[in-house]
Every structure is written in C-alpha cells, then in structure tokens.
Amino acid sequence: MLAQILLVQCDERPNEALLEKLQQSLQYELHTYHLEHAFDALERVEPDLVLFNFALTRDTDFSFLSSLKQSTSPLYLPFIVIANAFDEVVQQNALYAGADDFLVPPFSSALLFAKLETHLRTRHLSQRLIEKKENLAWYQERLRHEHLIVRNMFNNALSRNLQDCQQVETLLLPLSSFNGDLYLLAKGPLGSIYLLLGDFTGHGLPAAIGTLPTSQTFFAMAKRGAPIGQIAHEINQQLHKLLPENMFLCATLMELSASGNRVSWWSGGMPPALVIDADDSISQELTPQHLPLGILPPQDFEAGITMTRLEEGARVMLFTDGVIEMGIGQGKPLDYEDFYQICQQSRWNMAEIKQRLALEVMQRGINDDLSVMLLHCVPTGYAPRSTEEKLPSLPFEIRVHLTPNDIRHVDPVAQLLRGLSQLEGFPHFKARLYTALSEAYNNALDHGLLRLSSELKDTPDGFEQYYEERNRRLSSLHSGAIDITLSYQPPHRYLRVAVKDTGPGFAAQTQFTQRSTYSFGRGLLLIKELANNIRWFDQGRGIEFDFPLFDDEQVAPTNHQPVLP
Amino acid sequence: MSLTTEYANEGKQFIIHVSGRFDFSRVQEFRKSYDGMKESVRQVVIDFRKTEYIDSSGLGMLLNMRKSLGVDGRSYYLINCTASVRKVLDISRFDKLFVID
Numbered sequence: 030m031l032a033q034i035l036l037v038q039c040d041e042r043p044n045e046a047l048l049e050k051l052q053q054s055l056q057y058e059l060h061t062y063h064l065e066h067a068f069d070a071l072e073r074v075e076p077d078l079v080l081f082n083f084a085l086t087r088d089t090d091f092s093f094l095s096s097l098k099q100s101t102s103p104l105y106l107p108f109i110v111i112a113n114a115f116d117e118v119v120q121q122n123a124l125y126a127g128a129d130d131f132l133v134p135p136f137s138s139a140l141l142f143a144k145l146e147t148h149l150r151t152r153h154l155s156q157r158l159i160e161k162k163e164n165l166a167w168y169q170e171r172l173r174h175e176h177l178i179v180r181n182m183f184n185n186a187l188s189r190n191l192q193d194c195q196q197v198e199t200l201l202l203p204l205s206s207f208n209g210d211l212y213l214l215a216k217g218p219l220g221s222i223y224l225l226l227g228d229f230t231g232h233g234l235p236a237a238i239g240t241l242p243t244s245q246t247f248f249a250m251a252k253r254g255a256p257i258g259q260i261a262h263e264i265n266q267q268l269h270k271l272l273p274e275n276m277f278l279c280a281t282l283m284e285l286s287a288s289g290n291r292v293s294w295w296s297g298g299m300p301p302a303l304v305i306d307a308d309d310s311i312s313q314e315l316t317p318q319h320l321p322l323g324i325l326p327p328q329d330f331e332a333g334i335t336m337t338r339l340e341e342g343a344r345v346m347l348f349t350d351g352v353i354e355m356g357i358g359q360g361k362p363l364d365y366e367d368f369y370q371i372c373q374q375s376r377w378n379m380a381e382i383k384q385r386l387a388l389e390v391m392q393r394g395i396n397d398d399l400s401v402m403l404l405h406c407v408p409t410g411y412a413p414r415s416t417e418e419k420l421p422s423l424p425f426e427i428r429v430h431l432t433p434n435d436i437r438h439v440d441p442v443a444q445l446l447r448g449l450s451q452l453e454g455f456p457h458f459k460a461r462l463y464t465a466l467s468e469a470y471n472n473a474l475d476h477g478l479l480r481l482s483s484e485l486k487d488t489p490d491g492f493e494q495y496y497e498e499r500n501r502r503l504s505s506l507h508s509g510a511i512d513i514t515l516s517y518q519p520p521h522r523y524l525r526v527a528v529k530d531t532g533p534g535f536a537a538q539t540q541f542t543q544r545s546t547y548s549f550g551r552g553l554l555l556i557k558e559l560a561n562n563i564r565w566f567d568q569g570r571g572i573e574f575d576f577p578l579f580d581d582e583q584v585a586p587t588n589h590q591p592v593l594p
Numbered sequence: 595m596s597l598t599t600e601y602a603n604e605g606k607q608f609i610i611h612v613s614g615r616f617d618f619s620r621v622q623e624f625r626k627s628y629d630g631m632k633e634s635v636r637q638v639v640i641d642f643r644k645t646e647y648i649d650s651s652g653l654g655m656l657l658n659m660r661k662s663l664g665v666d667g668r669s670y671y672l673i674n675c676t677a678s679v680r681k682v683l684d685i686s687r688f689d690k691l692f693v694i695d
Contacts, residue, residue, distance in 0.1 A: 219643060219674055254643050254674075256611060258600060286673070288695045293602075318604070335603045336639065413677070443615075460678030463647040467617060471651070492658045496621045551650040551686050558685040 031058045032149055035076035037067050039083045047082060047111065050138045067097055077152055078145060083112045091126040098127030105155035107148035183237065186244045190214050196222060196409060198379035200386065202399040209236030210349050210398040213244055215251035220287030220412030223251040224404065227280030228349040232398050239278055242267045257284050258332035261295040261322065265330050268323030277323040281347055289408040292345060295334045297321045300350055305377050307342030311369065344377060345404040352401060356393025363389055379403050418454035420578055426516040433506040436474065441513065442467045454578065462576055465559045468552040469528040469572055470513065475499060477532030477570065478509045522578040529571030599627050608635040613644035616652035624655050628663060636668060643674035648682050660691065669693060
C-alpha cells in the first residue's frame with residue numbers, strides 16, 4: 030500500500046516546488062489541506078506522515094502543532110516541518126512543540142525522500158511494537174482466563190479431599206498459584222485413612238496437570254477400599270500413559286488401618302517418611318523402595334508395599350523435597366539434619382514446625398513447592414457404625430426342595446442370598462446370614478446325605494482329602510433331599526431358618542457338636558453365636574433357628590437356651 | 595472373584611488378598627496360593643478387605659495354612675476384616691492364633 034502523506038499548508042498559496050518534488054515519487058499518495066482543516070484531515074486521510082509547510086512566525090503556530098500532535102494515537106506519526114527558519118531557536122521550539130524533524134529550503138528531492146523513508150521506517154517499527162503489545166495483552170488475557178478454568182477444575186478435583194480429619198496436619202506451601210506438590214486424603218469403606226503425598230517434576234501449572242488423573246484414580250479406588258499397591262499400580266499406569274517422558278510423580282501412598290496401629294505404604298522417589306514414637310524420638314525411616322510413578326510401563330511396575338506396625342502414640346511425618354531443597358539456590362541449604370532438628374526442637378508440634386519453617390523460608394528463600402504432613406496414628410473413628418435397618422413390611426416364606434441333581438449343579442446358599450439381598454434392609458445382614466445358612470446347609474449335605482466324617486479333616490492332608498471325598502460322593506449321590514425353609518413375619522426382626530435332610534438323623538450327627546478346641550466343630554458354634562432359638566427336630570434331621578435382623582448393639586429379644594441333643 | 599498374592603517388606607511378608615467368598619469352594623485355590631511361598635517370609639498376611647462371606651470351612655483353611663507353613667519364626671495376620679468376617683473370627687477365638695485387626 031502507498032504511504033499516505035498529509036501536506037498541511039499554512040497560507041493560501043501552495044508551495045509549488047515542494048508539490049512538484051513529492052509528485053515525482055510514485056511511492057506516496059499526497060493529500061493537501063489547509064491548516065484550518067488539519068484536524069479533519071487527520072481523521073479523513075489517516076496519514077502515515079504529516080508535512081507542515083509553515084511560516085512559523087507566530088507562537089500560535091507552535092501551539093497548533095503541539096495540539097495536533099497530541100491528538101494522534103500512541104502510534105508514531107512523524108511531523109516534519111518545512112520552514113524558512115534559519116534561526117536555531119525556532120527549529121528547537123518546533124521540535125519541542127511536537128515536530129519530529131525540520132527541513133529548511135532549499136533542499137534536494139533526494140534529501141526529502143531520505144527523510145520521509147527514515148520516518149516511515151520508524152513509524153513501521155512503532156506499528157509492529159503496538160501490534161506485539163496488543164497480541165501480548167490478548168494472550169495474557171487468554172492465559173488468565175484459562176488459568177481460571179483450570180484452577181476451578183483443580184479445586185473441584187481436590188474438593189473430594191477428606192475434610193476435618195483430626196489425624197492429619199499439613200503445611201502446604203506452593204511456589205506459584207498451581208501446586209506441583211499433591212496432597213490427597215480419603216477414608217476407606219472399612220474406616221481406614223488413605224493418603225497420598227506427592228511431588229510432580231517441576232512446579233507451576235505443567236507440574237500440576239497430573240493432579241487431575243491422579244486424584245480421580247486415588248479417590249475412586251479409596252472409596253472401593255482397594256489395597257495401596259493396586260492404587261499405586263493404577264496411578265502409575267495412568268501417568269505413564271499421559272505424561273511426557275521427562276515428567277513423573279514422586280509419591281508416598283499410605284493407608285492407616287481403622288485400628289490406627291498399622292500403616293501400609295508404597296513409596297517412590299520421596300524423602301523417607303519418619304515414624305516418631307510417643308517419646309518424640311525417630312524410631313524408623315520409611316525409605317522408598319521404588320521408582321517414582323509414571324516412569325515404568327505397567328508390566329514392569331513394582332507394586333510391592335511395606336506394612337509397618339506402630340506403637341501407641343506414634344506419628345508418621347511425610348514431606349516433599351522442597352523442604353530440604355529450600356535455600357539451595359541461595360547457597361544456604363536446609364539439610365535433613367537441620368529439618369529433623371527443627372522438628373525435634375518443636376517436639377513434633379505441627380503449629381510450631383510451621384512457624385519455624387516459615388522463618389527458614391524467609392531467611393533462605395524457596396526453590397520448589399514445599400509440603401509437610403503429620404499423621405497421628407490413633408483409631409480413625411471412621412469404621413462403619415451399625416444402624417437400625419428398615420425391613421420389608423410384607424411377610425414371606427421361601428421353601429426350597431433340593432434333589433441330588435440340584436445339589437450338584439446349584440449353589441443354593443449363594444442363590445438364596447442373592448435373592449434376599451434384593452429386600453430392603455437385608456444386604457446389611459447378608460454376610461452373617463450367609464455364614465449361618467452355609468453352616469446348616471453344609472452340615473445337612475456333608476453329614477446327612479454324604480455321611481462324611483469330620484475326623485478325616487484332622488489328619489495332616491485330610492483337609493483336602495475331605496473335600497475330594499466330598500466331591501466324589503456328591504457325584505454319585507442318587508437319593509435323598511434337602512429342604513430349606515426361610516420365613517419372615519414382621520414385625521419380628523428375625524428370619525426363621527429351617528434346614529432338613531433325609532439322612533439318618535442324630536445317628537450321623539455326632540460330628541456336629543460343639544467342641545471348644547480349634548478343630549472342626551466350629552459350624553454349630555457359629556450358628557449358636559449368630560442366631561437365636563436353635564432347635565433340632567425330626568430326630569436331628571432338621572435344625573431350625575432364628576437369624577436376628579438387628580445389630581448386636583441394639584436390644585436383642587430374649588435369647589432362649591438352645592435345645593441341643 | 596480372585597485370589598491374589600504379593601510379597602512385601604522385601605520378601606519378609608507374604609500377603610494373600612481374598613475377594614468374594616472364603617469357603618470350601620476355594621480350598622484348592624487357597625492351598626495353591628501359598629504353595630512354594632519363599633522361606634524368607636516371616637509374616638503371612640491375609641487381607642480380607644474384599645471378602646464378602648466366610649464360613650467354618652474358611653476358618654479350617656486358615657488353620658490348615660498355619661499348620662502347613664509352620665509357626666516357627668512366622669506370625670500370621672488377618673487384616674482389614676469387615677464387621678461380619680470379624681464376627682466369625684471372634685466367635686471362634688481366632689485372636690489366640692492370629693493377629694487380627
């Protein structure tokens with residue numbers, strides 16, 4: 030595009046010589062206006078350069094020049110004044126007023142064009158600078174907006190962290206607004222506490238990006254009560270798939286049992302966690318045995334965990350290497366010994382450790398995200414509590430008659446349990462009901478129909494022989510039957526269970542007696558403890574009991590003495 | 595439904611994870627899981643976190659394992675028991691032979 034040149038004339042008579050010179054060049058498009066239309070012309074022409082053909086005899090000329098210059102945008106618009114002013118002071122005043130250059134006639138076309146080109150070049154630079162600035166501002170705004178979205182996602186991902194957990198105290202000091210250190214906490218279905226303290230390669234947003242898959246996997250698996258080794262394996266697989274080669278997650282995963290006296294842990298690439306005994310001494314260093322997460326392909330991953338039993342009053346301290354890398358860049362590193370000393374002197378009181386570390390950070394400077402976590406190993410108090418389960422209001426009775434063929438091909442206890450689990454309130458009791466029903470059924474089958482002797486199980490290899498013999502006899506069983514009856518009569522909170530076989534009765538039932546040794550008379554013992562009102566009928570061919578549909582802690586109905594043979 | 599094993603604490607510990615039911619249907623599978631266990635193992639751990647049901651044959655299998663692996667310099671742990679599994683273990687006073695938590 031041709032450069033647009035605005036020529037501002039100060040008097041009626043145009044400068045013929047100048048016009049002629051400019052019109053010689055084909056590189057410019059010339060627009061000539063009188064001084065009094067100069068402001069309009071600026072808007073209309075949008076010139077790349079302004080030439081003033083001035084007399085410069087009046088002060089008003091300077092102030093006009095000045096106000097015209099001020100009206101232009103930050104983009105450099107060169108003002109070149111052409112005037113018959115040999116006085117240097119006049120030239121100076123023009124420059125101060127806003128002119129960018131000064132030409133005193135007579136001058137050659139070559140000089141004029143050289144001046145024009147120089148100033149147009151500067152204008153071009155100015156243009157590019159402004160474009161870059163605008164681009165930068167746009168990118169900055171976009172980045173801010175993207176960070177906002179990502180931060181939101183992070184906050185949501187981490188909002189699943191277990192809140193108000195009395196056992197855990199933390200100090201989390203990210204270097205930038207995104208933390209490359211990761212701290213996750215969740216409770217398991219059996220009341221254990223799962224935790225993860227990790228440190229992604231680097232810091233800031235790129236480091237933090239692995240937080241999303243890691244936290245999702247962690248929370249989902251903790252909720253299911255998965256073992257620590259499996260969680261480590263799964264996170265490793267995720268990160269190995271997602272992260273670039275040079276990025277990984279140093280981490281310690283730990284599960285504190287509901288009882289509070291055992292931790293299972295997996296650790297890769299982290300500073301050793303410390304076990305602190307009740308007397309405040311460091312009794313163990315839990316040194317990592319693995320590579321960090323995200324490095325090894327799943328088939329090479331080592332999921333081996335360590336279980337550590339803890340004394341009463343023990344604590345476990347975990348920290349990321351930001352703690353002991355503090356001050357390294359400034360030549361004032363805080364090493365392990367210094368850190369341990371700080372903790373010892375604070376008697377492992379987290380509030381005090383926080384204060385002292387804050388002081389150290391001020392004195393030494395911080396190079397990396399920094400996290401410290403103290404786990405108090407006491408019973409978690411998260412173990413599931415029993416509740417009064419709501420039960421169905423409809424009475425029912427289930428009768429099952431099993432022939433040898435049924436017995437060979439179906440697992441009646443499991444099937445009945447599956448059916449009962451569909452009923453309101455029953456799932457809560459199904460494990461215990463399974464045990465009781467399974468004992469009664471297996472007794473009827475093993476000793477009633479198959480006439481097996483439990484004594485076989487007492488010999489060294491007898492245990493398996495017993496079950497082999499059981500399978501052998503079962504496959505050739507041709508007669509007999511087992512009847513199971515389950516009845517439920519609300520509002521009574523029990524399920525009456527009756528299991529009867531067509532065997533010889535008490536004559537074969539000698540096995541099924543209570544023995545206090547750790548031998549194989551446990552079946553009846555289990556029924557006795559799990560159920561009420563046990564009685565034999567039909568000369569010992571049948572057993573009936575009431576399986577309670579309430580928890581032990583609740584008020585139990587009168588427990589009648591079992592009627593035993 | 596599976597039974598998985600792993601070594602922990604640098605081969606000093608052997609963990610068996612039992613999921614689903616722990617009764618006579620698992621006799622052989624359970625027996626095989628500790629066949630050929632390393633001599634170095636000092637602690638045998640049964641992790642019951644995924645066990646839904648247990649009955650007296652399950653208890654028998656535990657005793658059988660203890661007998662067959664021996665108690666010389668070895669201890670046995672039953673961990674992460676659900677309330678129902680725990681109840682069955684308590685009834686039979688397994689706490690006298692196993693460390694339960």
